[in-house]
Amino acid sequence: MKKLQCVVVAALLVAGVLLQGQTVEGPIRIGFLVPLSGPYAQNGRDILNGFLLLLDEIGYRAGGREIQLLAEDTEGIPAVALTKARKLVESDGVHLMAGGLLSSTGYALAPYIDSMQIPMVYPVVSADDLTQRRGSKWIVRTGYTGSQPNHPFGDYAYHTLGYRTIATIALDYSFGWESVGGFQRTFEEAGGRVTQQMWTPVSVHDFAPYLAQISRNVDAVYALFLGRATLQFMRQYEEYGLKDRIPLIGAGTTTDEHALPFMGDEALGVITALHYSAALDSPANRAFVSAYRARYNKLASYYAESMYSGGKWVIAAIEALDGQVDDREVLLNALRAARLTDLPRGSVELDAYGNPIENVYVRRVDRVNGELQNTVIDTFPRVSQFWNYNPAEYLAQPLYAR
Amino acid sequence: MAEPDAALGGPRPPSNTESMSPRGWRLAIVLVLGLVFSAGPLLFSSYWVGLLTQMVILAILAMSLDILLGYTGLPSLGHAAFFGVAAYAVGVLATVHGAGFWTCVAGGLLVGTLLSAVLGLIVSHVRDVYFLMITLALGMVLWGLSFRWIPVTGGDNGISDIPTLAAHSGLPFAGPLALYYVTLLVFIACAGVMALIVKSPFGLTLRGIRENEGRMKSLGFNTWLHCYLSYVIAGAFASVAGVAWAYYNGFVSPTYLDLTASSELFLMVTLGGPATLVGPVLGATAIVLLKNVMSAYTARWLLVLGIVYIVTILVAPKGVWNLGPSGRSR
Amino acid sequence: MNPPALVLEHVSRHFGGLKAVDDVSLTIQPCARHALIGPNGAGKTTLFNVISGELPATGGQISLFGEDVTRLAPHQRAARGIARTFQITKLFPNMTVIENMLLACEALDRRKLVMFRAVSSYADLNQRAAALVEQFGLSGRTHEVARNLSYGEQRKLEVALSLAGRPRLLLLDEPMAGLSAGESTSMHAMLEQLDPAIAVLLIEHDMDIAFAFAERVTVLHQGRMLTEGHKDEVSANLGVQQIYLGMGAAE
Known part of the structure; x- marks a missing residue:
């Protein structure tokens, strides 16, 4: 028995040494967290693809140092994301982290990120409060807030599209509430009225019961869905004969390029707003979309663009520091100070709360060369998460909820 | 805690049912687990201390399910509900009401236990696959509630910013190591009490119900009551784990009580060895380890995990604890 | 009367x-x-x-x-x-003979709900169970699981169980x-x-x-x-x- 004990102790000692976090000089380690399995795997994969494309373009080098990517699967489960974040920070000793998709994960990670004082880039997580009422010093958002594109869009729906009454139907979670909330606020302040609101479970399979309830007297229907749900919704909206009677508008994800190629004519004419469109006609975007297509044989979704651009953000900060990223405070400041003018989505800078000020594009689904695309029909330049409101007054009001 | 079933005192030959495999295998398991859990954290990095904390908390949870599944023979697929609800109680009390540490702990235990006391009234009437289905359904309802009762639970965003154990309890030691050893003490206390329960006259009746409920009734046992109490006990210990988990992670979300959580728990018990208490500890440890080590090396880790499950079930149908050349030749 | x-x-x-x-x-x-x-x-x-x-x-x-x-x-x-036996033997197959008997002995005892004390610590229960086992000629099989008993032994245990509650x-x-x-x-x-x-x-x-x-x-x-x-x-x-x-x- 004595012998066995010795062996076990020795094994533990060796393991302990091997498992100690490595903190030697060398490559810049970037921890990356997205769902690569589970129901959100496809979106997570897009985000990762965007990042990989960028890292390839720069040959995994920035500021004179090698870049090492450590990607971990969060399964879309907040507790798993936290465990993986712990691994990246405490075991792998990463210099900074990036990633995240769901708001729940975003909120779950925030306290840990703050406690470990590790810079974190959120390319997609759009929960408003992460850069508003519950802002975190160490989180830099390079994506958007759920309400951000919807503030101008509500205004647009009233003034340009001329709608006066609207029914909304959206997934019943914070992304849905915040998007619809932002839209409703500006639409109603302009003089319109949201006369009907419907919330569907995130796991919704059949929209028939909801479509049957939609008031036929509204000027338009605003919809927020993504993934499989948006395909199903679009199809059923047409099958119910609603498409010809009531125009459909919605949040950017409803016609986002992750789902658009799988849609048919039912999507034609749908107008949505987002800070990106793969059909955006700029040199930077054309280059990105074609490179992305060449590598992955897919249309670039906003998820893909998010981490291509988020990656550019990180690289810009590393370059600005000449690769001297070991002081996290300095790295964080460089991330916050970065100002990028040549992203696929256009020019972006951060506001004082760590959220981008960026263009919002109003897009209409058209068929061009046989493929559906989100044609940009209008642009709201340099939109802040607070739209035209005073930030202090804005923050004094409660978060958009159902 | 080595052999909770070796309950009945006096010297006896090693031919008991639930402690029948070779002693060497089990001794090795207990030795390795004991060493890793007691001294491991002093050697490992803080990340591994965190994983060990997870293992210890989930071990409490798995043992609590073992009372129900292994000892009483009631297969629950909704056991994570109590774990999650207790965690939510801590989250709500700590963040919304700004309650103190002991209020949160007591609140979590009370809410989780009361819930099991109420649900137990319903589920204790059914057995076998019906028990499986009704616990599954109730678990789904509670998951749905955590998801939809937004004013209280925060919906899918859950509740974050639960204070750390050190900050909340005024414990003089902060950091992962302190949290780990506090959790370990809770684990030892829970394991001790559960080991006593399964050795007690009451524990004997649970096994009797698993073996032959009809005979139990005709002998004079109100088996409904015993099943009910078993369910409440399991719920209470799951609540302990839930409270610990809330402090460990610092947030609560609906995934704590979803079907995936409940079925993973089920696997921990069945893989480790039901009706042994040590088995579930082993199961919890192995699954946490596998998930985190495997996913670092391959994107196909889910597949690998699935294969491991299947192989274990084929090689050790009674769980890893009961593995080894069988002494069942008689 | x-x-x-x-x-x-x-x-x-x-x-x-x-x-x-x-x-x-x-x-x-x-x-x-x-x-x-x-x-x-x-x-x-x-x-x-x-x-x-x-x-x-x-x-x-x-x-x-x-x-x-x-x-x-x-x-x-x-x-x-009232107590009964069954035509088709109804035992606790994966429990030992003495455990079977202990269950039968505590069936009508208030201590069956005691949770925080080992059953082995109740000398009277254990003695009575052991006595019944012996009375039915099963003392050589005390720690054998019921499943492994011969049919005749199982029938004996079946009857013994029914008598434990002093019907x-x-x-x-x-x-x-x-x-x-x-x-x-x-x-x-x-x-x-x-x-x-x-x-x-x-x-x-x-x-x-x-x-x-x-x-x-x-x-x-x-x-x-x-x-x-x-x-x-x-x-x-x-x-x-x-x-x-x-x-x-x-x-």
Whole structure:
């Protein structure tokens, strides 16, 4: 028995040494967290693809140092994301982290990120409060807030599209509430009225019961869905004969390029707003979309663009520091100070709360060369998460909820 | 805690049912687990201390399910509900009401236990696959509630910013190591009490119900009551784990009580060895380890995990604890 | 005068159209030795199930020691002094003999709900269980799991379990069934040694055993009572009926 004990102790000692976090000089380690399995795997994969494309373009080098990517699967489960974040920070000793998709994960990670004082880039997580009422010093958002594109869009729906009454139907979670909330606020302040609101479970399979309830007297229907749900919704909206009677508008994800190629004519004419469109006609975007297509044989979704651009953000900060990223405070400041003018989505800078000020594009689904695309029909330049409101007054009001 | 079933005192030959495999295998398991859990954290990095904390908390949870599944023979697929609800109680009390540490702990235990006391009234009437289905359904309802009762639970965003154990309890030691050893003490206390329960006259009746409920009734046992109490006990210990988990992670979300959580728990018990208490500890440890080590090396880790499950079930149908050349030749 | 151990008044148990037990009335006095006979499918075991509460009666009334128990659950009837064995052995197969016996011993003991003390620490329970094990000649098998016992041993344990609660009325469902001649004799001897204070109702196929054991005999046929009386009267009647019932010939 004595012998066995010795062996076990020795094994533990060796393991302990091997498992100690490595903190030697060398490559810049970037921890990356997205769902690569589970129901959100496809979106997570897009985000990762965007990042990989960028890292390839720069040959995994920035500021004179090698870049090492450590990607971990969060399964879309907040507790798993936290465990993986712990691994990246405490075991792998990463210099900074990036990633995240769901708001729940975003909120779950925030306290840990703050406690470990590790810079974190959120390319997609759009929960408003992460850069508003519950802002975190160490989180830099390079994506958007759920309400951000919807503030101008509500205004647009009233003034340009001329709608006066609207029914909304959206997934019943914070992304849905915040998007619809932002839209409703500006639409109603302009003089319109949201006369009907419907919330569907995130796991919704059949929209028939909801479509049957939609008031036929509204000027338009605003919809927020993504993934499989948006395909199903679009199809059923047409099958119910609603498409010809009531125009459909919605949040950017409803016609986002992750789902658009799988849609048919039912999507034609749908107008949505987002800070990106793969059909955006700029040199930077054309280059990105074609490179992305060449590598992955897919249309670039906003998820893909998010981490291509988020990656550019990180690289810009590393370059600005000449690769001297070991002081996290300095790295964080460089991330916050970065100002990028040549992203696929256009020019972006951060506001004082760590959220981008960026263009919002109003897009209409058209068929061009046989493929559906989100044609940009209008642009709201340099939109802040607070739209035209005073930030202090804005923050004094409660978060958009159902 | 080595052999909770070796309950009945006096010297006896090693031919008991639930402690029948070779002693060497089990001794090795207990030795390795004991060493890793007691001294491991002093050697490992803080990340591994965190994983060990997870293992210890989930071990409490798995043992609590073992009372129900292994000892009483009631297969629950909704056991994570109590774990999650207790965690939510801590989250709500700590963040919304700004309650103190002991209020949160007591609140979590009370809410989780009361819930099991109420649900137990319903589920204790059914057995076998019906028990499986009704616990599954109730678990789904509670998951749905955590998801939809937004004013209280925060919906899918859950509740974050639960204070750390050190900050909340005024414990003089902060950091992962302190949290780990506090959790370990809770684990030892829970394991001790559960080991006593399964050795007690009451524990004997649970096994009797698993073996032959009809005979139990005709002998004079109100088996409904015993099943009910078993369910409440399991719920209470799951609540302990839930409270610990809330402090460990610092947030609560609906995934704590979803079907995936409940079925993973089920696997921990069945893989480790039901009706042994040590088995579930082993199961919890192995699954946490596998998930985190495997996913670092391959994107196909889910597949690998699935294969491991299947192989274990084929090689050790009674769980890893009961593995080894069988002494069942008689 | 003491109330009868068991009174059945017009007791029935119907499964849809099938009248498994139909309008049976029967009284068993304390200390009685009573046999219940009849061909296969006569409803003997169903009647046992109705008496012990496993099956609710669809009609009639059942009294135990003067108390109406018709609506009571099996465990409540057990608490009122009834115990039974099963024709098809019902043990706790993965538990040891002594554990089986301990369960039976604590069944009617308030300590069965004690959670925070090991059962091994209750000397009296353990002693009583061990004594019963020994009484039934199983002491060599104390720590063997019930599943591994021979059939004869299992039958012994089956009867032993039913006696652990010190019943006042014992229902024995073919305790000798399937036993070898030797085992059967020793089982019979054990039955003869039962505490005379216990009223016993025995289902038995073997006429010789039934009439040797019992004072009174009830014949059941197609769910109905055919005859009931002192064993001599019944046995006198039985000559004719044996042909009709097809009993005895095979036995």
